[in-house]
Amino acid sequence: MGLSTTFRDFQNANDVAPPTKAFDDASEESTVCKYCDGDGYFIENGVAKRCACVVEERRKRYRAEAGLPYFERRELEPPAREYVANFDKIARSRRNWIAFFGKTGSGKSTQAFGIVDALTTRERPVRAQTLLYGDFVRRLAALRYDAVEFEKSFRKATNAPLLLVDDFLDVVPKANSFEEHVAQALIKRRYETRLPLILTTETTPRRMVAESPCGEALLGRIVEMCDARITIAEENAVNHRLCSLAFNRDVIPY
Ligand SMILES: [Zn+2]
Numbered sequence: 001m002g003l004s005t006t007f008r009d010f011q012n013a014n015d016v017a018p019p020t021k022a023f024d025d026a027s028e029e030s031t032v033c034k035y036c037d038g039d040g041y042f043i044e045n046g047v048a049k050r051c052a053c054v055v056e057e058r059r060k061r062y063r064a065e066a067g068l069p070y071f072e073r074r075e076l077e078p079p080a081r082e083y084v085a086n087f088d089k090i091a092r093s094r095r096n097w098i099a100f101f102g103k104t105g106s107g108k109s110t111q112a113f114g115i116v117d118a119l120t121t122r123e124r125p126v127r128a129q130t131l132l133y134g135d136f137v138r139r140l141a142a143l144r145y146d147a148v149e150f151e152k153s154f155r156k157a158t159n160a161p162l163l164l165v166d167d168f169l170d171v172v173p174k175a176n177s178f179e180e181h182v183a184q185a186l187i188k189r190r191y192e193t194r195l196p197l198i199l200t201t202e203t204t205p206r207r208m209v210a211e212s213p214c215g216e217a218l219l220g221r222i223v224e225m226c227d228a229r230i231t232i233a234e235e236n237a238v239n240h241r242l243c244s245l246a247f248n249r250d251v252i253p254y
Contacts, residue, residue, distance in 0.1 A: 055123070062120040066128040066164075071113045079229045080111040084118045087126065091162075091196050095227035099199040102233025108200045109166055111231075115198055116164050129160035134170045137182050144178055158189045161196070168201040175213040184214050191221050204232060 032038040036051035076084060083090060083098045090096045100108035119126040136157060143150040165186065173179035190197040199222065208215040
């Protein structure tokens with residue numbers, strides 16, 4: 001077997017080599033892979049094959065980088081499940097967001113965390129970042145009078161290939177306030193870069209419009225980008241309702 005063939009095989013290698021340890025066991029000591037000696041590939045019958053430890057390491061790294069808080073894994077419900085299953089196609093499309101509105105305890109954050117968990121640990125893991133909205137605003141508030149540092153920090157936090165913003169608008173922003181500026185900038189950034197966004201918020205579409213001065217503009221973009229992947233937890237916090245544009249005509253400002 002010639003070198004070029006071997007190299008091509010290596011490049012194309014999707015073969016998964018022997019060990020598949022549980023990759024999500026963060027407590028496990030990282031040791032040098034005994035199959036590839038840390039090279040990331042090994043030679044089998046004269047052909048270089050990518051070692052399973054490479055993907056495993058990437059999953060571990062992406063999962064850790066995503067910054068998810070601890071949560072109890074639950075089965076994903078339809079909008080979240082379909083989002084994960086079709087993520088590559090959705091991510092390439094213009095309208096690639098998903099949003100969960102509703103009360104605390106309705107399980108919306110669990111669904112959102114579950115999406116990030118699934119996508120960062122799948123066969124071809126996705127890089128993701130989790131922002132707890134209140135923390136994010138507070139962090140940026142410290143830089144509000146330093147435009148350069150603010151912009152740097154803002155970009156760094158919002159440019160992940162997949163972004164989860166948990167508890168969006170946890171404090172209703174006052175007109176022309178710093179909080180309002182951050183909310184608008186965040187939505188605008190993801191909208192303009194056409195990057196996937198997962199949003200959870202305790203507010204409802206109606207309240208978002210009624211209570212926040214920029215609510216109508218924010219909601220307009222969220223509805224457009226979610227392409228009907230919007231879940232609103234009912235008052236009793238048991239049922240989830242997938243709302244379509246038609247259903248929501250009285251709420252959505254267009
Ligand atoms: Zn290995």
